[in-house]
Amino acid sequence: MKILLGFKASPDLSMMAEKDWQADDSLHIDVSFTQTMLNCFDESAAELMLMVRDRAVWQEGELNLSALTIGESRSEHYLKQIYALGFQSAIRIDPTASIDLRFNPLAIAKVMQAYHQQIEQQSLIVLGMQSSEGHNMQTAMLLAELLNWPCITQVCDFRVIRESKQVIVIRQTEDEQQTLTINTPAVLAVGNSTQASALRVPTLKQKLAGAKNSIHRYSLDDLGLAPQELQQKNDKQLTKLTRQQNRRAGVIITGGTPQEKARRLYHDYLQGRLG
Amino acid sequence: MKIALILDADSPSFLQQAQEINRFLQQSHLAASEVALWLFHRNSQPDGLPQFDCPITQIQWLKSPELLLADLVLPLLERVHQIYPAELLLFSGCSLGNELATRLAFRLNGASCLGVISGQMNENGCQVEKSVYGNNMLATLTLQATPCCLAVARQGSAAASTRDYQSIEQQLILTEVEAPTWLAEHQISIPEQQPLLNRAERVLAIGQGAGNSQNVQRLNEIAQALGAQLGVSRPVAMNAWSSMSTMLGMSGALVAPEVCITAGVSGAAAFSVGIRHSKLIVAINTDPDAAIFSQADVGIIDDMNAVLEALVACVQQSNIRGVP
Numbered sequence: 001m002k003i004l005l006g007f008k009a010s011p012d013l014s015m016m017a018e019k020d021w022q023a024d025d026s027l028h029i030d031v032s033f034t035q036t037m038l039n040c041f042d043e044s045a046a047e048l049m050l051m052v053r054d055r056a057v058w059q060e061g062e063l064n065l066s067a068l069t070i071g072e073s074r075s076e077h078y079l080k081q082i083y084a085l086g087f088q089s090a091i092r093i094d095p096t097a098s099i100d101l102r103f104n105p106l107a108i109a110k111v112m113q114a115y116h117q118q119i120e121q122q123s124l125i126v127l128g129m130q131s132s133e134g135h136n137m138q139t140a141m142l143l144a145e146l147l148n149w150p151c152i153t154q155v156c157d158f159r160v161i162r163e164s165k166q167v168i169v170i171r172q173t174e175d176e177q178q179t180l181t182i183n184t185p186a187v188l189a190v191g192n193s194t195q196a197s198a199l200r201v202p203t204l205k206q207k208l209a210g211a212k213n214s215i216h217r218y219s220l221d222d223l224g225l226a227p228q229e230l231q232q233k234n235d236k237q238l239t240k241l242t243r244q245q246n247r248r249a250g251v252i253i254t255g256g257t258p259q260e261k262a263r264r265l266y267h268d269y270l271q272g273r274l275g
Numbered sequence: 276m277k278i279a280l281i282l283d284a285d286s287p288s289f290l291q292q293a294q295e296i297n298r299f300l301q302q303s304h305l306a307a308s309e310v311a312l313w314l315f316h317r318n319s320q321p322d323g324l325p326q327f328d329c330p331i332t333q334i335q336w337l338k339s340p341e342l343l344l345a346d347l348v349l350p351l352l353e354r355v356h357q358i359y360p361a362e363l364l365l366f367s368g369c370s371l372g373n374e375l376a377t378r379l380a381f382r383l384n385g386a387s388c389l390g391v392i393s394g395q396m397n398e399n400g401c402q403v404e405k406s407v408y409g410n411n412m413l414a415t416l417t418l419q420a421t422p423c424c425l426a427v428a429r430q431g432s433a434a435a436s437t438r439d440y441q442s443i444e445q446q447l448i449l450t451e452v453e454a455p456t457w458l459a460e461h462q463i464s465i466p467e468q469q470p471l472l473n474r475a476e477r478v479l480a481i482g483q484g485a486g487n488s489q490n491v492q493r494l495n496e497i498a499q500a501l502g503a504q505l506g507v508s509r510p511v512a513m514n515a516w517s518s519m520s521t522m523l524g525m526s527g528a529l530v531a532p533e534v535c536i537t538a539g540v541s542g543a544a545a546f547s548v549g550i551r552h553s554k555l556i557v558a559i560n561t562d563p564d565a566a567i568f569s570q571a572d573v574g575i576i577d578d579m580n581a582v583l584e585a586l587v588a589c590v591q592q593s594n595i596r597g598v599p
Contacts (some may be wrong), residue, residue, distance in 0.1 A: 003326050013409040014543060021411055029408065040509070040526075101350050101405075102417060106381075130407045130526070132545075137389050138377045141345075145381040149345055150457045172519075175286055175368050178342065181460040191370075191440035192526055197513035224309055228371075234386050234421050244406060246551050250558075251573045258577045262585030269573055271554065273534045274477060274590050 001165055001184070003049055004122040005067040005082075006112055006139070007042035009075035010132045011035075023241040031133075036074055038199065041128025045188075048158060049126060050085060056162045064088050066120070070095055070111055076215055077113035084210030085201035090223075091115070091216045093223070102134045107230035109142035114223035116147065123184040124160075126250065129153065129191045140189035147187070152180065154191040203209050210245050276396060281352070283371060284314040284321050289474070290434035292367035293325030297430035297435055299365065300328040311359055315339040315348065323437030331542075333466055335446045336357070340452065342461050343420040345374040355448065362421050363396065366428040376424040386418035389426040401425075410525065410544040430472070431529030431552050438492035447573045453550065470520040470528065477503035477578050478532045480523055483510045484539020484560065484579055491516040496540070500587045506530065508546050523549035536586075538579035542567030557566075559583070562578050 011031035022028055036047070039120065049065050066089040067082040069075045079090035093111055101107055116122050125139045144151030157170040161181075169180045169188060218228065253268075255261035266274070280296055282289060287480075309332045317339050335355055352375065356364075364379065366372035373389045380387030386401070392413075394403040400419040405428065407414040440452045472478065481500040485491050491511065498505040504555075505521055511524035522528065524546040535553035539560060540546060547570050550556060557580045558571035568574040575582050 011413060023412070029412070040513075056384075057376075058494070102286075102413065115302055133407065135390055135405065135407050137373055138387065141374055141377040142381060145378055150455065151374070151378075153345075153374055173343075173371065174288065176463050177467045178344075179462040179464075181459060183457045183459060186457065192519055192522070194513065194515055196520055197515075234380075234384070236386070236388060237325060237417040237419070238414060239402070239417050240414075241407075242413050244411060244413040248556060248567050248572045250568045250571055252568070253575050254575060257361075258575075258581035259585040259588075261575045262582045263584075263589055265557065265575060265584060266589035267572065268584070269532065269557065271593065272557070274503070 001062065001142060001160060002064045002120070002122045002125070003052070003068070003124045004116070005042075005065070005087075006045055006125060006126075007067060007069050007126045008131045009036040009069060009071060009079065010039045010111060012037045013132055021075060021243050024111070027238050027241045029241070036077070037132045038078060039128055041130060041190050043128075043199040044193040044196045045126045045128050045190040046082065046085075047199045048155075048190060048202065049237040050194065052158070052160050057160055057162060058162070062162075066091065068112065068115060070101070070108060079215050080087065080207075081211060083202065083213045084206040086206070089216060090213070091218065093218050094214055096220060096227055099227055100238065103136065103233045104230070105134070105138040106235055107138040108139050109146055109262065110230060111220070111225065112143050113146045114225050115218070118223050124188065126188045126190060126211065129189045134239070140187050144187040146269055147185070147219065148183050149187055150182065151187045151228065152182065153189040155188045156191060157187060157195045165168065176182050204245065227250050276305065276307055276363060276385065277309045277359070277361040278305065278310045278363045278365065279313050279359065280327065280368050281313045281364060281372070281375065282315070283339065283367075284316040286369070288369070288473070289321065290323075290325050290437070291432055292369060292372070293327070293482065294370055294432035294435040295427050295430050296365055297325075297328045298430055298432060299391065299393065302325070303393040305363065306396065309333075312337060313337060313352070313452065315343075315353060324440050326438040327435075331440065331443060334440060336445065336447045338449050338451060342463065344369065345371060345378060348454050348592070349378055349382065351448070351450060353382055354450065356383060356422070360422070362423065363401070364422055364424045366424065366498055368427050372426045380422065382387050383422055384420060385422040385424055386420040387424040388416060388418060390428045391425045392428045394425060406548070407432075410548045429529050430529045431549070433531065442540035464471040466520075467496035472504050472506055472521060472523075472528045472530060475504035475530065476533045477501065478506045478530050478535045478553070479503040480506040480508070480535055480537045480540060480548070481511060481579075481596075482508040482537070482540030482546070485511060486539075487573075488514070488516040489548070490580070497583045497587055501536070501590060503534075503536070503592040506549070510515055510541055525549065537571065538583060539568055541565050542570055575583065
């Protein structure tokens with residue numbers, strides 16, 4: 001069974017100062033100086049895949065975990081980490097700089113579809129439900145539509161039944177918890193998962209072993225994709241980007257002790273509103 | 276232009292979801308000629324239907340399956356769209372609404388966008404506004420293909436008021452879709468109690484500054500003493516110091532209480548979106564540079580536990596004296 005993780009190395013937006021929130025003439029925000037991070041949903045998705053591996057004794061070649069990212073070379077740091085954690089292959093697809101992928105989940109989904117169809121077919125494709133730049137939340141669903149596969153969203157846990165190759169997926173919606181036993185292929189979009197809230201950290205020994213593996217790199221051309229195929233009429237066009245702030249008065253209450261400050265807070269603001 | 280509003284009438288938050296659509300309608304410029312309401316329901320139709328900020332011209336009732344999965348209701352929506360070809364389809368911002376908007380647009384060769392705050396239709400297509408970059412920026416996006424399927428932003432709204440739609444044309448569509456072959460088995464468990472956080476008038480929101488699980492338990496007691504519901508930031512929920520149903524923010528609950536006291540919260544934009552519609556926001560943090568202070572009406576720079584314990588004492592003293 002082949003399971004592919006699709007992830008994105010996101011900029012750590014908490015490192016941005018007020019002056020950094022300036023869009024340039026082409027409506028880009030410079031985030032190149034920030035550190036990158038795996039967003040929380042991608043981390044849970046990767047960890048859930050490792051938990052699938054750990055839950056059963058798999059024969060050689062029976063379970064194959066791989067991870068794919070579309071983006072610049074600095075995301076390779078995470079592909080090395082993925083190798084250290086025991087994934088069998090790590091792939092980076094280099095998009096041409098001329099295409100703005102930030103708000104076009106359909107283009108991202110097409111690249112992943114092309115990887116699946118041209119390079120290596122998968123049984124299960126697992127993605128995080130959302131990332132921090134575009135807030136699109138649509139990549140997994142669009143990939144499922146392109147492949148004509150089912151899409152299970154809001155996944156908080158999943159496991160593979162080794163004998164039947166079926167997948168038990170637990171999804172948590174706003175109103176209920178659903179436990180679905182499904183046949184593959186399928187796309188899973190991982191949401192809030194307390195079972196796998198963080199991705200484990202590889203040991204030094206694992207890192208050294210992982211470093212021997214090489215990252216597979218593909219261009220759009222290698223996948224048989226022309227840039228114009230990724231800019232279709234159905235895609236979204238960014239026309240404006242403005243700073244959004246939510247400032248309030250921020251009056252600071254002073255006092256000699258916490259008790260004194262709490263009393264002032266209570267009498268000046270909260271009396272009649274609490275208790 | 277024809278608009279369709281699509282909602283799950285069985286959802287416990289049906290009226291809140293309707294109010295979120297209302298907020299979108301209030302903030303948008305849409306020249307609607309007709310507005311249809313497409314409502315999913317399972318057994319009985321609800322007594323009260325939400326009032327909208329635009330006159331509803333017809334209602335279609337769509338029978339939903341026992342297992343509410345997008346795959347099972349999409350064919351039904353495709354069918355209804357054939358009968359009533361709306362140019363703009365508005366969905367709620369819940370997980371089902373997001374999925375239906377995205378996948379229906381794909382199937383109808385239209386365009387979709389989720390988390391939209393406002394929109395306008397003109398000769399260039401549909402322009403929408405939504406929060407991006409961890410809620411730090413507002414993007415204006417143009418969608419050119421039709422139909423346009425939009426899921427509105429979650430806002431933590433109160434419930435929409437209800438009205439009588441007796442005089443309006445109503446149609447019942449009973450088609451049921453067969454279970455898909457990929458689904459072998461399913462089980463549903465519904466929580467016994469809906470989370471109280473969404474409707475709370477007072478919220479004590481705590482962040483990583485709480486330190487550990489034991490202190491979070493203590494803070495829950497403090498919340499009760501203040502007559503408030505406990506809400507937590509993502510790291511607190513992910514450390515399992517508090518249940519997932521208490522999580523606030525972009526991927527958790529969005530609240531709009533009378534008073535929200537944040538304690539030990541740094542004020543990351545993904546968290547703040549969960550409390551920004553609160554009437555009064557109080558921030559307590561030891562770090563004077565924490566972003567939360569500029570998002571609060573009033574702040575105290577000090578140890579959260581000491582301040583909160585003292586606040587409980589103030590409330591208790593007032594209660595003894597009988598002062599409201």
